Amino acid sequence: MNTICVIGASLAGLLSARALRGQGYEGRIVLIGEEKHRPYDRPPLSKDFLKGAISETDLALESEGEDPDLEWRLGGAATALDPAIRRITLSDGTSLLADGIVIATGASARRLPAAEGLPGVHTLRTLDDARALRADLKTAKRLVVIGGGFIGAEVAATARELGLEVTLVESGQAPLAHVIGVTMARAIAGVHEKRGVQLVCGAHVTALTGAHRVDGVRLADGTHLPADVVVVGIGAVPNTAWLEGSGLELGDGVLCDEGGGTSVPGIVAVGDCAAWFDPAQGRHHRIEHWTGARQRAGVAAATLLSGGTARPEPARPAYLWSDQFDVKIQLIGQARDADTVTVEEGDPANHSFLAVYRQGGRPVAVLGVNQVRLFTRWRRHLETAPAQAG
Amino acid sequence: MIPACPLASLPRGEAVRLNVNPPIAVFHTDNGEILAIDDTCTHQDASLADGWLEGCEVECPLHASRFDLRTGQVDAPPAKRPVRTHQVVVQNDVIYVVPSDAPPNLPPCVTVRERE
Numbered sequence A: 001m002n003t004i005c006v007i008g009a010s011l012a013g014l015l016s017a018r019a020l021r022g023q024g025y026e027g028r029i030v031l032i033g034e035e036k037h038r039p040y041d042r043p044p045l046s047k048d049f050l051k052g053a054i055s056e057t058d059l060a061l062e063s064e065g066e067d068p069d070l071e072w073r074l075g076g077a078a079t080a081l082d083p084a085i086r087r088i089t090l091s092d093g094t095s096l097l098a099d100g101i102v103i104a105t106g107a108s109a110r111r112l113p114a115a116e117g118l119p120g121v122h123t124l125r126t127l128d129d130a131r132a133l134r135a136d137l138k139t140a141k142r143l144v145v146i147g148g149g150f151i152g153a154e155v156a157a158t159a160r161e162l163g164l165e166v167t168l169v170e171s172g173q174a175p176l177a178h179v180i181g182v183t184m185a186r187a188i189a190g191v192h193e194k195r196g197v198q199l200v201c202g203a204h205v206t207a208l209t210g211a212h213r214v215d216g217v218r219l220a221d222g223t224h225l226p227a228d229v230v231v232v233g234i235g236a237v238p239n240t241a242w243l244e245g246s247g248l249e250l251g252d253g254v255l256c257d258e259g260g261g262t263s264v265p266g267i268v269a270v271g272d273c274a275a276w277f278d279p280a281q282g283r284h285h286r287i288e289h290w291t292g293a294r295q296r297a298g299v300a301a302a303t304l305l306s307g308g309t310a311r312p313e314p315a316r317p318a319y320l321w322s323d324q325f326d327v328k329i330q331l332i333g334q335a336r337d338a339d340t341v342t343v344e345e346g347d348p349a350n351h352s353f354l355a356v357y358r359q360g361g362r363p364v365a366v367l368g369v370n371q372v373r374l375f376t377r378w379r380r381h382l383e384t385a386p387a388q389a390g
Numbered sequence B: 001m002i003p004a005c006p007l008a009s010l011p012r013g014e015a016v017r018l019n020v021n022p023p024i025a026v027f028h029t030d031n032g033e034i035l036a037i038d039d040t041c042t043h044q045d046a047s048l049a050d051g052w053l054e055g056c057e058v059e060c061p062l063h064a065s066r067f068d069l070r071t072g073q074v075d076a077p078p079a080k081r082p083v084r085t086h087q088v089v090v091q092n093d094v095i096y097v098v099p100s101d102a103p104p105n106l107p108p109c110v111t112v113r114e115r116e
């Protein structure tokens, strides 16, 4: 191979490029990124960066002096792919031929059609989003967050710490309930309530109000929640629209085998845009967490360089973390699959506990809340038995 | 030289945190080496003594950057800077740490951490 093109110049793209070098590939690597920024870290965008505790330079993913000899093409998207000849068309109309391709285009924040173009309404995915939200929060008094996923809950916590009045609207029984189950989600909801976040659960948003700028959120039961700023945190969609019609198999993301190989030889996909086949679950599964990209970039690089003959190690169970107020939340495995959950250490009422999720008696997931040391032990336990942990 | 603990109280595979300022973590690796580094991750405020020891590397308990206990080098982001290493001396079955006089690489937002 003489030229490998990596599309998407963020976490998964950078780590793939590094892994290619680490595995001895000496040819040309071109990184194509839609954003004009060098790769940066997204998790702080809803936490320390939004709070103003760290700066933009702290977000950089590249180390100082690092030089894996990469060719950067930033500020323009790839708009089409011809997999047969591996030709990539860019937004400026030019195109590029590659011998190997890594698709690492990530995901975008899902939007509320009703909110399009209304000033004061934000989603949070990129550095530019975070800059705009940070600026808007400076003068705001009341924030309404729509959606109690991780990003919504984190933004609510950060804004509260900044002194805003915060209301979090969630359609389920508690924020995060779809990921960690209702019982444990209630314990974390308790942290938010104690710190003064107003939670409105089981509620559906029917409209955003305001003529020239948002001034509130209307719920299905008629309630009107006044707001100076609204954050829509209703999930993310994989960035695969540009691949439609290319012939590459798509589902909820680019469909890949367990080594990251797509339906076309010479093309792999990794990170938030990719749904790898998970033999333990018997289905494709898209992981939208940091360590998913980190653990898989090396595997995808090996698949590409070996022409698909490298045998990947069994995947480790998904791991994610979240910081809300002074609470560190860690989760490994698929809590959704569990039929029981038990607190094995600490007390949810004190916001420091460890809970184990079991399916048919065997652990499938572990949740740690301010239990870093013990969580590491459990994580090790689950990771060393990956085939069972899903 | 700071006394850490008796050799017998730190089995292989375990770590102990010294509440000096900034804190130091001492590891006993599976093949019997005893190595010391700053306890605070260079990325954020995590205690590396709570991390996952494998060979002579420790994986940060929060975001999984791995540090080489001998050189302090980090393998991949989110941490970008090496962690400071310290010399270890074992005398009369007691582990001592000779603190480095190089400046530490503490994360942003952490200057000096107080622990109970």
Ligand SMILES: Cc1cc2nc3c(=O)[nH]c(=O)nc-3n(C[C@H](O)[C@H](O)[C@H](O)COP(=O)(O)OP(=O)(O)OC[C@H]3O[C@@H](n4cnc5c(N)ncnc54)[C@H](O)[C@@H]3O)c2cc1C
Binding pocket: A007, A008, A009, A010, A011, A012, A013, A032, A033, A034, A035, A041, A042, A043, A044, A045, A046, A076, A077, A078, A079, A104, A105, A106, A107, A108, A124, A125, A126, A151, A239, A242, A270, A271, A272, A273, A287, A288, A289, A290, A291, A293, A319, A320, A321, A322, A323
């Ligand atoms: C606010 C926020 C907080 C988060 N917090 C956590 C957390 O606490 N813990 C955790 O585990 N995970 C967290 N995550 C998730 C984590 O950041 C992602 O899993 C990670 O960024 C995935 O990396 P990626 O490279 O696959 O995708 P992305 O980071 O989305 O990067 C994809 C890149 O590709 C570019 N791109 C898209 N389409 C094209 C195209 N057609 N051509 C060229 N370039 C393109 C995009 O502009 C983007 O720069 C958070 C995410 C966000 C947004």
Ligand code: FES
Binding pocket: B041, B042, B043, B044, B045, B046, B060, B061, B062, B063, B064, B065, B078, B079
């Ligand atoms: S705190 Fe150690 S890697 Fe983030």
